[in-house]
Amino acid sequence: MNLYTARDPGNGSEPVERLNAEPVNSAKNRKPLYEARKKIFPKRAEGQFRRFKWIVMLITLGIYYLTPWIRWDRGPYAPDQAVLVDIASRRFYFFFIEIWPQEFYYVAGLLVMAGFGLFLITSAIGRAWCGYTCPQTVWVDLFLVVERAIEGDRNARMKLEAAPWSLDKLRKRVSKHLIWLAIGVMTGGAWIFYFADAPTLLKQFVTGEAPMVAYYTVAILTATTYVFGGLMREQVCTYMCPWPRIQGAMLDEHSLVVTYNDWRGEPRSRHAKKAVAAGEPVGDCVDCNACVAVCPMGIDIRDGQQMECITCALCIDACDGVMDKVGKPRGLIAYATLQEYDANMALATGNGAHDIQPSAVRNPDGRFVNAVRHFNWRIILRPRTIFYMTVWCLVGVVMLVTLATRERLAVNVIHDRNPQYVLESDGSIRNGYTVRLLNMIAQPRTITLSLDGLPGAVMKINGLVDQPARSFDIKVKPDEVTSLKLFVTMPAGATKTASDFTFLASDAENSETAHYKAVFNGPGAKK
Template sequence: MNIYNAVTNGNSSDTVERLNAEPVNSAKIRQPLYESRRKIFPKRAEGRFRRFKWIVMLITLGIYYLTPWIRWDRGPYAPDQAVLIDIANRRFYFFFIEIWPQEFFYVAGLLVMAGFGLFLLTSAVGRAWCGYTCPQTVWVDLFLVVERFIEGDRNARMKLDAGEWTFDKIRKRVLKHSIWLLIGVLTGGAWIFYFADAPTLAMQFLTGEAAMVAYYTVATLTATTYVLGGLMREQVCTYMCPWPRIQGAMLDEHSLVVTYNDWRGERRSRHAKKAIATGEPVGDCVDCNACVAVCPMGIDIRDGQQMECITCALCIDACDSVMDKLSKPRGLIAYATLNEYEDNMALATDGDAHDIRPANVRNADGSFVNGIRHFNWRIIFRPRTVFYLTVWCLVGIVMLVTLATRERLSVNVLHDRNPQYVMESDGAIRNGYTVRLLNMIAQPRTITLSLNGLPNAVMKINGIADAPARSFSIEVKPDEVTNLRVFVTTPSGTAASTAEDFIFIAIDDEYSETAYYKAVFNGPGARK
């Protein structure tokens, strides 16, 4: 009976250390809905995916901690913080973009884009969000860096945890948890800086002059970061996060997921040379448990896809390093789709699942060569992902177009409800209005407010001018709403017997902007 990789090039699996690493979360034995946490001590991995995770961690943490300190000059009338959520003034600043409360649909659009982006990413490359960019994953990686630096790698941490409470153990634990708490404080501190001027708030916070809500927020985020990143870790992904359950609906047979190629790895053997000599079928897996030891979720990828797997691909790095030591091709554990796995499984077996035939391992189209995967763009561009990408792009384009063409001047008018009109002693009819001029740029402006319609009517604005007229120049403050009390009067004998429409026009000649509002003038015959 033949086997895949029957020739070991003189290398023995005995040269690879077998790690004592049993899966904490086993796919073969499903645990209750919730059970007490069993500690996982993931071994440090080395390889291309681990390096990629380092890069992602540095970028994401850098963005989070440094963004509030980036300055952006908007002139003397607006804050110079590049990203600022100004709750007091109901503004959101993002570099050159300013969002007002009535423009909240932009935030809704961003959420829609985030949702479809996540659907697209999951359909194409599985739970890559969970494995690389999820805040829980990023902060757990950061906490593990601290833990390894103080307590050592996997074996040293396991020995320390099982040992007695000596002075050295207490010292290491106190130091580790102190740094974890410091990271939590920095995390909460960075968060509050998004809601106020960062340098000012930092000084107020350190001197005890900040608002109490700032201290409460930092305390809450310190606690959650410390508990979720340090004490609960994989429990968050297994029990608290809904995405492991939702993502199952987003995956299909074309989605890339971390896969153990058992058509190549089985049957596992620690003594491949002896097995081959006796004619026994042996696969490439030497059962070293390296993939289990590095897994931050404590699973055995060889048991198949599992809810706990976050697709971090550290098991690929671990397995590739073992294959390198044995001079065997990489890819025993690799990113693969279900279709590719089933095709290779069908080609590698001939009626008997244990009859592995190397001649049938697919490589004619270049998709696989000795178990090493070559990227196929069809995985990305297929109907499902094209649909997600199309929706994502359409929402983004609509938002960009509306941002580029939106008016920065607006006028709103509210008619007095009681009374609807007032008849003066000379027979003239007067209507009262509250006019709101919205100047949505960080510069003072001169707005000309005038009437269009009601040919004989004039208006008077409280606090602007004593004499009535059909047009007034009004100074409006930067980035604010200016409220005006406006009275429109028609002379005696010219009042409409019923309601009559007219238009308030606001014009800014300097910025070439015009805003309109259609209003109603009520006369004696108007319906109340």
């Protein structure tokens, strides 16, 4: 795997335009804790990383907007929406997985996996999440597509910004903001479909029959999408997101980050031929500012690593395009680790070259222009990344095992607190309980509820059976909780103190059994 693409310099070169692009955020001049936004007009980039961002944007937006409409047959007693957060029934459906409220630890496990996955990605390849898949990045990319389609590329937008108000400017601005608002409405509209049957809710929403919370949710998400993606953009990443400040603890000398190879590019010169003729040292950077012009965060990567950099690599595409025009090898800006950067710097300056011994491409004047290297396994296989991967896999395996082995029948019991027991006229002792049978499958079934222990005791279920017994067959509804009020009675003289026993719930057809340990209180029990 070559992260640098070495090319033989051409004999001729195309003229390169120097763009009037000054960095809004500069590592050389750190701003106060907060500074008002200065508009950035990123130029459209072309290249492999820009194409990759298009693919990621289409995939992520496609997943977000289309997922609520995917159907999944769970039988006649359960919803057929593949992904559904059913708040009314307190269920979370994800294809063949159904999560009940008491199983929320699965959601917690997913969050833990997401966190360690983010740590792993950042440690290996920097802020790749921020540059490619973060919702803020994806929606800003989408908003920029609209902006460029209506107002033009960078120069046209800057010219329009500086121009006085006219009918044409008003038309373009109103059109742009209306489309941004429409995208915001679609964002909020897609979100609410995750919480109810999508076709039904869409019909209700359009006809004005949907719950008011649906309209409030769409309004809030429309506003946040419009403001964050259209009006604030890089301010969200710089000031609102904590990850730029956390990432410093995640990176080390083996992490891949977007790097300007100043050992090759410096000193910069826009007139290389004149400088060479005059005997002056010349680097490959022609100071065209293309890397600054395409940066959505408004930084100059040539100033080094910066908190604002989201590692989107658009500056690599822009610089590679310029290197092609001037007939020089690509890779002046490239993904590299700090260790590789130091090694190449030592090679270029002649310090420690005998220890490094990499292959290299030289300019005709003998200067090193690009070190050619192969994939370094230390990027992935090092203690930090191995730890993150181990935790990530361990949590995933535990969740899969528990999902595969979990019981879909449960019983919960609450003892009556007042009174703790009732002493009846014949001397028998009665305790009251509320028993909840959880049928966690989408099929009706018959559950046998019985007593284990407490010899001589019988139970009676209000409204279900008239004659007391030690076991009853109870029909429960599919995917629901059945609540029963029952009484357990001990004959006279059987107990004077608290006694332990067990409620057993069993389904012979599905070979499932659940139990709950309970206590029977008598007059001699300690309170």
